[in-house]
Amino acid sequence: MIVVMKPGAPESEVDRLDAEFRSLGLSPEKIVGKHKTVIGLVGETVDMDALQLQDLSPWIEQVLRVEKPYKRVSREFRHGEPSEVIVSTPNGPVTFSQHAPVVVVAGPCSVENEEMIVETARRVKAAGAQFLRGGAFKPRTSPYAFQGHGESALALLAAAKEATGLGIITEVMDAADIEVISEVADVLQVGARNMHNFSLLKKMGAQDKPVLLKRGMSATIEEWLMAAEYIVAAGNSNVIFCERGIRTFDNQYARNTLDLSAIPVLRSLTHLPIMIDPSHGTGKSEYVPSMAAAALAAGADSLMIEVHPNPSKALSDGPQSLTPDRFDRLMTELSVIGKAVGRWDTRVPALI
Numbered sequence: 001m002i003v004v005m006k007p008g009a010p011e012s013e014v015d016r017l018d019a020e021f022r023s024l025g026l027s028p029e030k031i032v033g034k035h036k037t038v039i040g041l042v043g044e045t046v047d048m049d050a051l052q053l054q055d056l057s058p059w060i061e062q063v064l065r066v067e068k069p070y071k072r073v074s075r076e077f078r079h080g081e082p083s084e085v086i087v088s089t090p091n092g093p094v095t096f097s098q099h100a101p102v103v104v105v106a107g108p109c110s111v112e113n114e115e116m117i118v119e120t121a122r123r124v125k126a127a128g129a130q131f132l133r134g135g136a137f138k139p140r141t142s143p144y145a146f147q148g149h150g151e152s153a154l155a156l157l158a159a160a161k162e163a164t165g166l167g168i169i170t171e172v173m174d175a176a177d178i179e180v181i182s183e184v185a186d187v188l189q190v191g192a193r194n195m196h197n198f199s200l201l202k203k204m205g206a207q208d209k210p211v212l213l214k215r216g217m218s219a220t221i222e223e224w225l226m227a228a229e230y231i232v233a234a235g236n237s238n239v240i241f242c243e244r245g246i247r248t249f250d251n252q253y254a255r256n257t258l259d260l261s262a263i264p265v266l267r268s269l270t271h272l273p274i275m276i277d278p279s280h281g282t283g284k285s286e287y288v289p290s291m292a293a294a295a296l297a298a299g300a301d302s303l304m305i306e307v308h309p310n311p312s313k314a315l316s317d318g319p320q321s322l323t324p325d326r327f328d329r330l331m332t333e334l335s336v337i338g339k340a341v342g343r344w345d346t347r348v349p350a351l352i
């Protein structure tokens with residue numbers, strides 16, 4: 001249920017109601033919006049009467065029931081107010097939100113060695129990326145494929161962070177690694193293959209780092225929203241959705257079907273920010289720029305692009321990785337659209 005306060009409701013009244021709701025066995029969450037304060041109520045509300053709750057204060061404008069199975073991540077829970085996921089990085093805080101400039105995350109699929117990760121970090125930073133991505137623990141379809149360098153790759157990510165000040169995003173496959181990964185990562189990624197791993201999702205909710213939640217390759221939008229609800233319900237409201245393509249009947253040309261309609265659909269259903277990953281979405285580097293441009297035009301809050309200094313030699317996902325030079329050009333192309341839709345950070349270096 002959500003309790004919408006009238007504009008100008010005194011803070012003392014909101015606090016009094018907070019205590020009152022707690023005494024009814026509910027967990028209230030206060031959301032201070034631009035115009036109004038909203039109190040989200042979680043708990044056994046099925047038998048509660050909205051009108052009776054409304055009588056608790058003359059400052060209550062409305063009491064609404066959230067009918068969706070996902071509650072805290074739903075757009076209604078914040079009465080339409082988009083949330084902000086603010087990530088602190090050595091270069092300063094970066095905001096993922098509908099009302100913020102688009103955030104670009106770039107880097108190789110896997111961290112291979114120090115030279116390549118530091119070099120890639122320098123290049124993507126110069127082109128305007130705010131985050132470096134790179135897998136240390138890799139979820140691979142084949143047990144015989146390169147599995148990532150694991151813990152030793154975390155030290156290489158730390159070196160790249162030190163050299164550039166970029167924020168770091170890397171995947172957590174096993175809850176046992178959360179602590180060690182958190183020493184270097186600023187955002188923890190849950191990969192497509194783990195979107196349904198509910199015990200991992202609960203653990204992600206019980207730690208403090210923001211979580212990037214990729215869409216399972218055959219997950220419906222509602223299953224994806226419910227996966228985010230697991231994280232938020234467990235205590236961590238900093239979740240970013242990432243569409244990375246869904247299983248397709250026709251994978252002859254593209255690896256997946258990148259569901260760009262997920263942008264307006266999620267926008268209408270959740271207050272949380274939305275990232276698009278055209279690299280895994282298409283599987284081919286030549287298709288990545290068009291899909292990145294389309295995603296930005298369609299309102300994505302963030303983009304994740306795989307970049308490798310020598311894609312033909314990459315240990316994973318070379319065919320979908322851009323060279324640093326192609327990434328430079330892509331950022332210039334994106335800046336045109338980004339400015340047109342009012343989502344481009346003018347501090348991003350302008351490349352010729």
Ligand code: PEP
Pocket residue numbers: 109135139190191192193214244280
């Ligand atoms: C990745 O980001 O490198 C990755 C493995 O992504 P996904 O989980 O979307 O396949």
Ligand code: MN
Pocket residue numbers: 109110280306316317
């Ligand atoms: Mn990859």
